[in-house]
Amino acid sequence: xxxxxxxxxxPAGTHDVLWPESVRWEALVARFAGHVERADYGLLETxxxxxxxxxxxxxxxxxxxxxxxxxxFEDRGGRxxxxxxxxxxxxxxxxxxxxxxxxxxxxxxxxxxxYERPQAGRYRQHHQLGVEALGPEDADLDVEVIWLADSFFRxxxxxxxxxxxNSMGDKVxxxxxxxxxxxxxxxxxxxxxxxxxxxxxxxxxxxxxCKRDACRQATSDVPRFVDHLCGPCAKHFDRVGAGLxxxxxxxxxxxxxxxxxxxxxxxxxxxxxxALAAAQNGIGGGGRYDELVEQVGGPVTPGIGFGVGVERLLxxxxxxxxxxVAPPPLDAYVVDTTxxxxxxxxxxxxxRAGLRADRAFDGRSMRSQIxxxxxxxxxxALIVGPDExxxxxxxxxxxxxxxxxxxxxxxxxxxxxxxxxxTDPPPTR
RNA sequence: GUGACCGUAGCUCAGUCGGCAGAGCGCCGGGAUGUGGCCCCGGAGGUCGCGGGUUCGAGCCCCGUCGGUCACCCCA
Numbered sequence: 001x002x003x004x005x006x007x008x009x010x011p012a013g014t015h016d017v018l019w020p021e022s023v024r025w026e027a028l029v030a031r032f033a034g035h036v037e038r039a040d041y042g043l044l045e046t047x048x049x050x051x052x053x054x055x056x057x058x059x060x061x062x063x064x065x066x067x068x069x070x071x072x073f074e075d076r077g078g079r080x081x082x083x084x085x086x087x088x089x090x091x092x093x094x095x096x097x098x099x100x101x102x103x104x105x106x107x108x109x110x111x112x113x114x115y116e117r118p119q120a121g122r123y124r125q126h127h128q129l130g131v132e133a134l135g136p137e138d139a140d141l142d143v144e145v146i147w148l149a150d151s152f153f154r155x156x157x158x159x160x161x162x163x164x165x166n167s168m169g170d171k172v173x174x175x176x177x178x179x180x181x182x183x184x185x186x187x188x189x190x191x192x193x194x195x196x197x198x199x200x201x202x203x204x205x206x207x208x209x210c211k212r213d214a215c216r217q218a219t220s221d222v223p224r225f226v227d228h229l230c231g232p233c234a235k236h237f238d239r240v241g242a243g244l245x246x247x248x249x250x251x252x253x254x255x256x257x258x259x260x261x262x263x264x265x266x267x268x269x270x271x272x273x274x275a276l277a278a279a280q281n282g283i284g285g286g287g288r289y290d291e292l293v294e295q296v297g298g299p300v301t302p303g304i305g306f307g308v309g310v311e312r313l314l315x316x317x318x319x320x321x322x323x324x325v326a327p328p329p330l331d332a333y334v335v336d337t338t339x340x341x342x343x344x345x346x347x348x349x350x351x352r353a354g355l356r357a358d359r360a361f362d363g364r365s366m367r368s369q370i371x372x373x374x375x376x377x378x379x380x381a382l383i384v385g386p387d388e389x390x391x392x393x394x395x396x397x398x399x400x401x402x403x404x405x406x407x408x409x410x411x412x413x414x415x416x417x418x419x420x421x422x423t424d425p426p427p428t429r
Numbered sequence: 430g431u432g433a434c435c436g437u438a439g440c441u442c443a444g445u446c447g448g449c450a451g452a453g454c455g456c457c458g459g460g461a462u463g464u465g466g467c468c469c470c471g472g473a474g475g476u477c478g479c480g481g482g483u484u485c486g487a488g489c490c491c492c493g494u495c496g497g498u499c500a501c502c503c504c505a
Contacts, residue, residue, distance in 0.1 A: 309505025374465035
């Protein structure tokens with residue numbers, strides 16, 4: 001016998017989002033869409049899975065995400081595919097395939113899949129909101145993208161978060177810096193932690209963001225990339241910093257910041273919540289990837305983007321008591337003890353008129369139907385018993401405010417319900 | 430992937446020394462044969478995550494496994 005509980009449980013590291021929590025989720029996506037669409041980013045939908053080679057080439061074989069965390073599978077036609085572990089590669093692939101006009105500014109909301117050991121704020125299927133902007137090399141585009149993320153966080157009420165930025169250089173200056181860093185660290189190889197003593201030669205940048213004391217000490221006075229950028233990269237980075245300052249976006253230079261994907265060039269940035277005590281406090285991050293389109297097989301095209309994690313963002317909102325979204329109340333709940341014809345017809349006419357309405361089913365007692373009306377949160381109950389049915393009226397009973405129950409001719413029910421509604425829509429914040 | 434802790438009703442949890450599986454909330458029905466909230470009464474709902482072992486007897490002890498949580502790692 002198979003294990004029944006396991007069979008009806010969501011797979012490890014995945015989760016369901018039920019109403020009313022889903023109302024908040026829905027509102028968050030809508031808020032993000034409105035925010036980035038005002039900056040002329042358009043929604044891009046791409047498949048949840050891609051040829052596995054896209055991720056290998058784009059994100060990089062050396063990255064943990066590609067090397068050990070991808071959900072890879074072969075379909076019935078023998079194709080090697082993978083569920084997407086992040087959002088950028090698919091956007092770049094779609095760009096190369098369709099060649100939309102530049103600048104190409106896209107946003108997305110998608111699930112992302114990584115085979116990791118689950119924890120709070122870390123899931124095998126998580127969800128990201130993000131933007132990508134392809135075409136301009138302009139540092140002002142970096143500023144726009146980072147500002148979009150920062151202002152989005154603030155618009156949902158978050159305040160306790162920090163932005164760190166760094167430059168990863170480009171193909172002109174990175175090799176030289178890597179050599180310098182490798183040479184410097186080689187002399188202190190014995191002082192590094194076990195892992196990085198081995199991996200130093202492959203990726204010396206990784207040593208910089210190692211959290212172990214040994215590596216922290218060995219790298220404390222190591223040459224900083226920002227001091228060894230080539231002229232254009234240095235100029236670019238300076239303008240990014242100046243732009244953020246001009247727009248009032250607080251940030252800090254973090255010379256140890258190294259992102260997990262191999263494709264980043266020049267600007268890299270991360271947002272972390274100070275309200276989340278857990279290790280999973282990164283709520284968003286991104287950077288420039290001026291060589292990625294070319295690597296995927298397209299023309300040389302600079303690009304930059306960010307992704308934010310929906311689950312972590314909501315955890316941060318919880319921690320700051322921000323973005324508390326309640327579902328809108330029903331305008332009316334229909335109670336019918338005469339068999340259901342009235343409930344069917346009155347509910348339909350309310351909904352046709354654009355009102356939010358629900359009703360009881362299964363012919364339950366007056367008492368239990370009214371109880372359901374109360375629990376539904378509806379503003380009024382519309383009650384039809386034998387007396388009302390005989391007289392062609394509906395009893396309108398206020399449920400949220402003091403007021404007398406009154407009888408309304410059936411033809412005037414929609415109008416009567418509307419009259420009781422508040423004039424202004426409730427604020428979403 | 431490594432290490433540690435935790436799994437009892439839909440939810441939050443209690444369960445003494447190994448001795449008849451419980452409470453609150455929620456849900457359904459009733460008190461009140463036509464009216465919600467507060468109150469009162471009743472009911473449904475459990476392979477004590479799953480499998481094995483020890484024992485006269487296991488929710489409790491042991492092993493395994495699955496899941497969750499925390500740290501590492503990685504990242505959203």
